[in-house]
Amino acid sequence: MEKLIVIIAVTGVQGSSVANVFLREGGWKIRGITRDPSKPASRALAAKGIEIVRGDAEDIESIKAALRGASVVFGNTVFPEAFSNPTAENAPTLAPGQSLREWCYETELRHGKNIADAVATVDTLDLFIWSSLSDAKKWSGGKYTGVYHFDAKAHVVDYIHNEYPTLAKKMSILQMGLFITNWKWGQAAVPWEKRPDGSMVLRVPGSGDVPVPLVVPSDAGYFVKALTQVPAGKNLIAFGDRMTWAEYVQLWSRITGVPATFEKTTVAEHAKLAPGGYGEEMAEMYAYAQDYGYDGSDPSVVSAHQVSVRPLAYVRVLS
Template identity: 25%
Template sequence: MKLTQKTVVVVGATGQQGRAVTRHLLRDGWQVRALTRDPHGARAAALAQAGAQVVRAQMEDVDSLTVAAEGAWGLFSVQPTVGSSGTAPDFTAEDEVRWGVNVAEAAHAAGIGHFVFTSVAAVDRHLEEKLPVNLVSKWHIEQRIAALGLPATILRPVSFMENFTGGYALRNGNLSTGLAPEVPQQIIAVDDVGAVAALAFSRPTEWIGRAVSLAGDELTPVQIAAAIGNALGIQLPYVQIPIDAIRALSEDFAYANEWLNTLGYRADIRATRNIHPAAMDFDTWLERTGASRIAAFLDSARTSGQDT
């Protein structure tokens, strides 16, 4: 039996990473079992229309995950982090770890042959330096995957280009984050993570046992704002949010920004392109999907009367 005649389970299939992985797997001919807590939602319906088998399962319910994984060969796992879109306001790093461990335990119980987990770049420096909470949580999940002896591939992407498409960074007519204006930041398109995940499933002998960092470009926030402005034909200044203002809301988020402004991911972009030569730089991503998404957000914000 060819590998692509086997089934790969995608956990969190309606999230942006899950959708990207599902899209690439289906394009490559895999059978995909897409897990979601809401199989009747619009995103789940789109996955079904594309050819995925949509199955209800919840990451807080390990039994539902185990049942959903039975009979599958591969499984892709990704969890939301604190502050991710769609998570409850009280969602914590401990919840993320528990969900990630649940998925790993279910994969182990179901006898999954290849487990691909999306972690985050720099997590392997956990014992060398103080990492932000959202990195440490993924390190804990990685440790459980290893302890279970799962035949696993760990993908460690840097920050996503998609972070610049909505209200997280676009407000008051500016691009605005806690990142220092002139400090280069590493970024990658979510679609490229999906492509590498599909590649890993297609070459298990080569990929099982590997942990790879992924980055597609490195730009300062000022350069990112300028690139968006050029793509949309608008003026988009960059304005840094003071770290003290962020700290007043969240000490963890303030530290994450300080870490990015000083130590950062330090992934090898050339190594990423050796693995995936089509990995997008920021201008390519803007041309393909980013600019239209940003324009749609800005138009929607204006129409609804929001102050952007």
């Protein structure tokens, strides 16, 4: 008998990866939730046989309706586009004294709570997989209070444990490592700089000595599939390789043939790379990952190698 997996934000990088992996597995019915079923990405998934339904994280009832009959739910939110692309069209109205970063945090947290409220009503549920990140404020002991795109997701986990203990027992957490594709978001996201002689330098805040888990974001579906093969309660960090920034630069240089070096920098210097708090957000993330580990050195976190599932040979290794 086929089980139903429902994927929230199915047209995103993570959601579409989950959909495509489960399409290949067989034995699953797949339903994808999106705000706009008419857009090309939605229609492309529907053409593959995925049931596409409308759902908006601002509308709890629409999410509840879309989740009916689900055995597995994959939940995912994104930091609002207003942060990375602050155009006039998507610029929010801020409360007095509220920063854009704070508004984005509160918006993503609200969306995550709404999703949790909806998932908690699903009486057919076996497993809820929440795409999260580590709680930077908690694990840094309050040193890094501005890694909002981490904390918004992590605080949804706290909400579920506090408000829905039954759902918490059915939940596993997926922490995606640092996206290897983040260079597409500009210098503040991955601070490469070209020197006059044509060589490159990567300057990252922090010690530079702590290995960072790096992942191809479109591999998310394989890790979600692995979590469906083991009991709930896992906190899985997903990555293809862990390497220091010096090792990453050496690999990058070997593959591209372009001479490159790594240098350490500060949060204050990195923050200058982009206005509106974006540079500062990225700077604190990098420094946190170096001072405390990308996963905050949370003792509950496990890697795929520690989870008893069939080998994840299909996850791409960077080196």
